[in-house]
Amino acid sequence: MNRQQVFEFYSRLAEANPSPTTELEYADPFTLLVAVVLSAQATDVSVNLVTRDLFELAPTPASMVELGEDAVRDRIKSIGLFNTKAKNVIALSQALIRDHEGEVPQTREALELLPGVGRKTANVVLNTAFGQETFAVDTHIFRVGNRTGLAPGKTPLEVELKLDRVTPQPFRRDAHHWLILHGRYICKARLPLCWKCPVIDLCRYKPKTPPPKTVSPAVSAPNTLEPPA
Numbered sequence: 730m731n732r733q734q735v736f737e738f739y740s741r742l743a744e745a746n747p748s749p750t751t752e753l754e755y756a757d758p759f760t761l762l763v764a765v766v767l768s769a770q771a772t773d774v775s776v777n778l779v780t781r782d783l784f785e786l787a788p789t790p791a792s793m794v795e796l797g798e799d800a801v802r803d804r805i806k807s808i809g810l811f812n813t814k815a816k817n818v819i820a821l822s823q824a825l826i827r828d829h830e831g832e833v834p835q836t837r838e839a840l841e842l843l844p845g846v847g848r849k850t851a852n853v854v855l856n857t858a859f860g861q862e863t864f865a866v867d868t869h870i871f872r873v874g875n876r877t878g879l880a881p882g883k884t885p886l887e888v889e890l891k892l893d894r895v896t897p898q899p900f901r902r903d904a905h906h907w908l909i910l911h912g913r914y915i916c917k918a919r920l921p922l923c924w925k926c927p928v929i930d931l932c933r934y935k936p937k938t939p940p941p942k943t944v945s946p947a948v949s950a951p952n953t954l955e956p957p958a
């Protein structure tokens with residue numbers, strides 16, 4: 730895509746959703762960080778179901794450590810990888826108390842040193858909690874970047890760096906939310922809903938999905954009162 734097309738691409742996603750944000754529920758940088766750590770290989774909806782209870786009991790690093798690993802595990806056991814995630818939530822809470830006076834750090838380097846926090850999680854926290862222009866490439870953004878031609882790349886890091894290069898103002902801060910939501914609800918993995926896509930004319934993906942066929946009432950509902958001829 731050329732610059733003008735990229736601008737148009739984001740303009741249309743922005744028009745459809747002027748104030749996008751994460752679908753994870755959180756109250757502050759700490760609860761966002763925990764929610765994002767829990768969201769690996771789990772849906773935002775399933776994470777919200779467990780964090781409502783968890784954050785009421787333990788809204789801070791100190792109260793999370795006090796709650797303890799067993800109790801955290803018990804509360805998050807409906808989501809995938811709950812054993813490792815419970816360990817990481819306690820370990821990262823301890824690290825925040827030990828190294829950052831209980832606050833979530835605002836740099837990628839410091840965030841990536843926390844247990845269970847990789848580049849993607851750090852990017853989400855930097856963007857959503859601290860307003861930085863970062864691009865957290867998850868499975869949806871990776872797919873959308875490649876399919877559309879907006880930011881093709883063989884790895885999430887390649888796609889991220891490409892997005893960073895091509896995404897113009899005023900879209901940089903919210904770009905990753907628009908792309909995630911577009912991938913989650915329109916440009917779906919198995920069957921993209923191309924017929925209702927706002928950027929269909931800009932997208933490079935060739936096998937566009939046609940609209941579903943509407944079945945004529947005459948064919949779908951034969952008149953059963955008529956005797957067979």
Ligand code: SF4
Nearest residue numbers: 916921923926932934
């Ligand atoms: S046209 Fe289809 S493949 Fe392209 S972005 Fe839209 S939904 Fe995805």
